[in-house]
Amino acid sequence: MINIESKKVRQIIKNFKDKRVLVLGDLMLDKYIWGDVIRISPEAPVPVVEVKKDTSCLGGAGNTSHNLKSLGAFPLLVGVVGNDAEGQWIKENVPDNRGIIADDNRPTIVKTRIIAHQQQVVRVDLEKKTAISSMIEEQMFNFIQEEKYDGILISDYNKGTLTKSLVNKVLSFAQERRIPVIVDPKFENFFLFSPVTLIAPNHFEAERIVQHDCWTDSEVERAGQKILSQISALYLILKRGEQGMTVFEKGKKPLHIPTGAKEVYDVTGAGDTVIATAALALLSGGSIQEAAILANTAAGIVVGK
16 A cells, blocks of 8 residues: 655645536436335335425436536536436536536436435336437547637446447547547446546456456456456556455556445436546546555545444
């Protein structure tokens, strides 16, 4: 385990506020309905929830964007929503919505969670996962080419935004301009993301990629080395949930970083925190080891109690 000098940490974090980060990926709205279970329904053996309040927040790539903004950076969000009230809500709740395209042929992705007595009762997903049209893709890529930013953060939820054509064009453009690209991938599209600066799958995705368990340190090391041999990436961070993370860099020994949380309470959203913090740290002059340690510390705050 390596330590970072407090002076270096302060300088890296201070540099966050100067960074413009283009966030490309699947946009969604997270809705929460809070209430109490008052009885069992006479219609079916299911609870009846009496609603007390409901809240909405940015989900998917929108949550990654929100994390960047919370850390002091300026995110430029690029993605697709439906031409509906939920899509309008997303556009009204981001710092810059010029890169968000409304598509008449798909609804805004909405994930609704019903929670009673602090327990999630059910989640209802409204989504259309077909690939975006070539016209929408062209609009998005035109925006990406025209804007100025320090790095690109790709947030993939496999919902149809990140087509092979769009990803190839974005990565070629970034390579030509020497723009760092950081990726939070899903298994289905994993091998599209090459070449990149950093890619950060979780251990479940890694298991599907290498087709063996990724739980112990030795299993994770074997998986990371195999993944790095199959793609063009400067760095790999393998997110391991309550076990922290492992950092890989070609030609160097893997670095295992235990979770910063004293007690893991809830890992929801930790992945977005990790990728946002690591991206900003790299763009702010930090090494991959420093970026990972800062990201792990931030994730520990999110998941801990």
